[in-house]
Structures are given as C-alpha cells and as structure tokens.
Amino acid sequence: MVAKISIGSSLYGAISYNGEKINEAKGRILGSNKVVIPPDGHVDVARMVEDFKSFMPKMGRTKKPVLHISLNPHPDDRLTDQDFEILAREYLDKLGFGEQPWVMYKHEDIDRHHIHIVTVNVNEQGKRLNQAFLFRRSKKITSELEEKYNLHKAQRERVSPDTPITKLDPAGDIKRQVANIVKLVGMRWQFQTLGEYNAILSLYNIRCEATDGKVNGREYHGLVYFATNDAGETIANPFKASRLGKFASRSAVENKFERSATRINLKPSRRIISSVINDSSGKDDFIAKLREKGIDILIRENNDGRIYGVTFIDHNTHTVLNGSRLGREFSANVFERWFNGDGQKPQITMPNQSNVPNRTQSTSQTQSGGTASSNSSSNHQNNQASQQTSSYSTDFDQPSLPGLDLFQLGPGFDAEQEAMNREMERRKRKKKRRGPHL
Structure with a gap:
C-alpha cells in the first residue's frame, strides 16, 4: 500500500476537492472523527470547514496545518469499504493523528479504488503535532499493515528520464x-x-x-x-x-x-528543417516529410485562417523552437506567404563548395609566410587538384542559411603547433614567477 502525504495551508481546498468527487457520485464518505457527516451524502464544504475550525485555535503560528493523505492499495487487493476503513483508522492511530478531526473519502473515479483522508496537524491548544520523520514513519506503517493483513506489497511509481511519455488517457487517473x-x-x-x-x-x-x-x-x-x-x-x-x-x-x-x-543548439534542427523545405512541394508534403525526420510542427492560425505562429518540436534533440528563434526564414509570415499567399517558398540557400577555402592551401600559405613566391604557381595548381578530389563534399549534405556560413572552413590552423606555443608561454610565465635557479 502506498501512502502519499501533502502538507498545505488550504483546508477549504482539500475538502472541496474531495467533496466534488462525492457530489459527482465518484465516491463516498467512509467515516469521520469530530466532523459531522451529512445524512444525505451530499458534502457541504463550508459546514465541514466550520466543524474542523471548531477544534482548531483561532490564532496559530503553523502556516501549513492541513494534511491530505491518500492510501493506495495494490491493484490486486480487492478491499471492501469496511477493509478500507479499518486500514485507514489503524494507519492514523499509528501515525499519531487518530484523535484529530478527520474525514475519510473513498474515490471510485478510476478502476484502482483508493481513499483520501483530510486532517489537521495542530491540536486544540494550537500546538503542532509531531511531524519528525513523518514520511519515513508512514512508509514503515504501510509495510506493517501489508504484513498484518496479507496485502500485496505496492511501491510508489518512480519516474525517470527514460520513462516513456504517453498521451493522457481520459479513463485513467x-x-x-x-x-x-x-x-x-x-x-x-x-x-x-x-x-x-x-x-x-x-x-x-x-x-x-x-x-x-x-x-x-x-x-x-x-x-x-x-x-x-x-x-x-x-x-x-x-x-x-x-x-x-x-x-x-x-x-x-x-x-x-x-x-x-x-x-539549446539551433544548428541540428535548422539544418533538417532547411533540407525539408527545399525538398517539399507544399504544406502537407512539408509536414509529412518533417515528421519522417523526427520533427513535429505546430501551426497556429487565427479565425480567418492566417498563420500567426509556427513552433517546431524536434524529437531528435528534445528541443522546442519557435520559428522566429531559428531565423527570419522560418517565421510565421514566411509560412503564411508559402502556404496561403503567393506560394513563394522560403529561400534557404545551400553553401557553394567552390567558395570554401582548402585547408591544405591555407595552412601552406600561413607556414610559408609568403617567402616562397617562386613556388606559388605550382602550389596553386596542386591546390586546384586537391579541391576537385576533396572529401569535404559530405559536409554539404545539409543546407545552410544565408549569411551564417555554418560550414565555412577557417584560415589555416595547426592545432599541435598552437598547443606547443601555449605550453612554452605557460612555462616562461611559471619560470618568471619562481625566479632563476641558484
């Protein structure tokens, strides 16, 4: 049996929540202590609140005097109303709240019937009851009750990042x-x-x-x-x-x-969406191809059917992005014009391979410092050949956006040489701090 305890300040809210279940015929009251149960079964929330307050001090320091407890047996345990009441009363006695004002409700709105208990954690003198290790004591009590009454051992459902997310089921809890x-x-x-x-x-x-x-x-x-x-x-x-x-x-x-x-890294989502835009013929084709790539799109329209918002949900990176966050090429106005206007598709340009400098050429020029001018002609010819057989072509399988140059290679850069230079500088600074060796 799993017990869940909520500590709060709103007595009215706790009673109202349970009272609505009862008044909607989704449960019933099983018992109470120091609180009058209406004979017709209809819960008068205001009357119950007054009953509770008559046993509570007018003024007190406890900011959260309300305990809202739910007791949830294992689904395989088929308990009668009397079984529920016996378990709940024994649970409250062991927890130290048996003499407090309380109301016990049975909820039947889902297949797994369970009970809720509303009580208070202050006595008539305004002193707060012992709440030391409350949750630990509660767990020990439920284990004892399982053993005593031969109930199935129930564990609270644990949620982890790997737990699948499923759509809400109206028939469930x-x-x-x-x-x-x-x-x-x-x-x-x-x-x-x-x-x-x-x-x-x-x-x-x-x-x-x-x-x-x-x-x-x-x-x-x-x-x-x-x-x-x-x-x-x-x-x-x-x-x-x-x-x-x-x-x-x-x-x-x-x-x-x-x-x-x-x-958030915008680049992976932006590249996929750009590619799909270039390959799509219209709205339905665009949405279908996006979904194939693991991206959903939420299009918001006003009463006249005009698109005023576009949001992309990328299941690959678990990222949600408004279109305008990706860039002006992905804003709501652009898709409004494409889908409902003149049919003009967003202009997503692909990077030009010939404009990408060759890494070997840049490195060679940087290292030579321009002193080997007599070899410039042969170097130029070799670089042209290397550009034609370059392996960089795979970098352009995904489109880029104008002005961002996502795949442009920078000037020549020797990582090992740069690391060595930094190490030498670090040693020089360290030596200066220590002073010369004697």
Whole structure:
C-alpha cells in the first residue's frame, strides 16, 4: 500500500476537492472523527470547514496545518469499504493523528479504488503535532499493515528520464497522468517560453496557463494545468501547480527557461528543417516529410485562417523552437506567404563548395609566410587538384542559411603547433614567477 502525504495551508481546498468527487457520485464518505457527516451524502464544504475550525485555535503560528493523505492499495487487493476503513483508522492511530478531526473519502473515479483522508496537524491548544520523520514513519506503517493483513506489497511509481511519455488517457487517473507528463517533459525537453512549453505539452493533451492576480492584497503568480482531448477541449477540472508538485510550479518552469537558453543548439534542427523545405512541394508534403525526420510542427492560425505562429518540436534533440528563434526564414509570415499567399517558398540557400577555402592551401600559405613566391604557381595548381578530389563534399549534405556560413572552413590552423606555443608561454610565465635557479 502506498501512502502519499501533502502538507498545505488550504483546508477549504482539500475538502472541496474531495467533496466534488462525492457530489459527482465518484465516491463516498467512509467515516469521520469530530466532523459531522451529512445524512444525505451530499458534502457541504463550508459546514465541514466550520466543524474542523471548531477544534482548531483561532490564532496559530503553523502556516501549513492541513494534511491530505491518500492510501493506495495494490491493484490486486480487492478491499471492501469496511477493509478500507479499518486500514485507514489503524494507519492514523499509528501515525499519531487518530484523535484529530478527520474525514475519510473513498474515490471510485478510476478502476484502482483508493481513499483520501483530510486532517489537521495542530491540536486544540494550537500546538503542532509531531511531524519528525513523518514520511519515513508512514512508509514503515504501510509495510506493517501489508504484513498484518496479507496485502500485496505496492511501491510508489518512480519516474525517470527514460520513462516513456504517453498521451493522457481520459479513463485513467487524470491527476497522476498530468503530474507524470509534466515532470517528464521538464526532465527531458528544452524550451524557453510558455508557448514552447505548451507546444510539447499539447502532444500529450495537456495545456498550461499562467495565473496572475491578488488575494487579500497579496500578489500571486502561478500556473494552472488542464487535461484536454484531441480537439484541445478541457475534459476535467484544472489542477493548480501546487497540487502536482514543485516541478510544475511557475518558478521551476521559469528556471527551466533560463537553463534551456544555455543548452539549446539551433544548428541540428535548422539544418533538417532547411533540407525539408527545399525538398517539399507544399504544406502537407512539408509536414509529412518533417515528421519522417523526427520533427513535429505546430501551426497556429487565427479565425480567418492566417498563420500567426509556427513552433517546431524536434524529437531528435528534445528541443522546442519557435520559428522566429531559428531565423527570419522560418517565421510565421514566411509560412503564411508559402502556404496561403503567393506560394513563394522560403529561400534557404545551400553553401557553394567552390567558395570554401582548402585547408591544405591555407595552412601552406600561413607556414610559408609568403617567402616562397617562386613556388606559388605550382602550389596553386596542386591546390586546384586537391579541391576537385576533396572529401569535404559530405559536409554539404545539409543546407545552410544565408549569411551564417555554418560550414565555412577557417584560415589555416595547426592545432599541435598552437598547443606547443601555449605550453612554452605557460612555462616562461611559471619560470618568471619562481625566479632563476641558484
């Protein structure tokens, strides 16, 4: 059995979340302590909050007094409502919260039935209960309960960078899926804006929106995540980032933007997209050939069908790139003109092999320093021959962009000689610092 514990400040939010499940007939209340359960089964959130507050101090220093616990048995364990209640009560007693106000809910919205417990970690005097090694103690208790009641041993699902990312399944546990997808995208992909972040999330039917405002005079800046269907329509209540984990928070995502800026290499994506543009006859052909090369494209259009945004999702490098970030040749206006306008294809030029200087020629000229002028004619002829049989032709299998000269070879450069020169300079400086030997 896996226990998940969330410590928070919003009692109303925890009760409201579980109350919605009950009122939507996706579960029921199994039991409570010091909190009145409505006889008709309909949860009155405000009334429950008042019941909790009657056992809590009016003023207290504990900023996060709410514990929201979920107990998740192994899928092979078929437990009755009475079994669930016995397990939950024993779990709370061993954890030290058995005498606290609490409400126990059973969730039946997914095949794997489980229970949620809402309680508080302060007593009537305002003193916080013992939370030392809370998660370690919880793990020990669940192991003991598994042994005592012959339950299957269940382990919490671990997410690693190698875990496959799958599209959200509306029939499954939506919150868990959203959390796992968001975590994996953040671990595996590079992006620099909220738009690029949403581009990759959209492949898995998730949307993220920024929320800014004021509550009780205090500004807040957060993120909210939505589960969607293939048409982009919302299919469940949104999830605040705080309910998914720190990895989904606005600060974590913005820090990811900053890190990605130093890690993204535009060249591999730019070369592939340039090549596909030159080989494509139109929109559908371009999209299909891009996908064959491992790149998806997200085209954003307004109500009139005009393209106002283009984002490339490169599965080869796990990078998301707005078209304008790649260069003006890849901006939304260029694709609008190609797909919906005069059909003019973006002009992506290929580098000219004859314009690339020969490395041997440059090295020879640098080393000679121009003193061997009598041999210049023969050197010129030899260099022309070497250019014709050069092995550099493979460098031009991928296109370049005008003005960037991605594959141009620089002037002659002898790496070994340069390394030797640096070593000699280092020794001279070291000798000066030490002084002459006596």
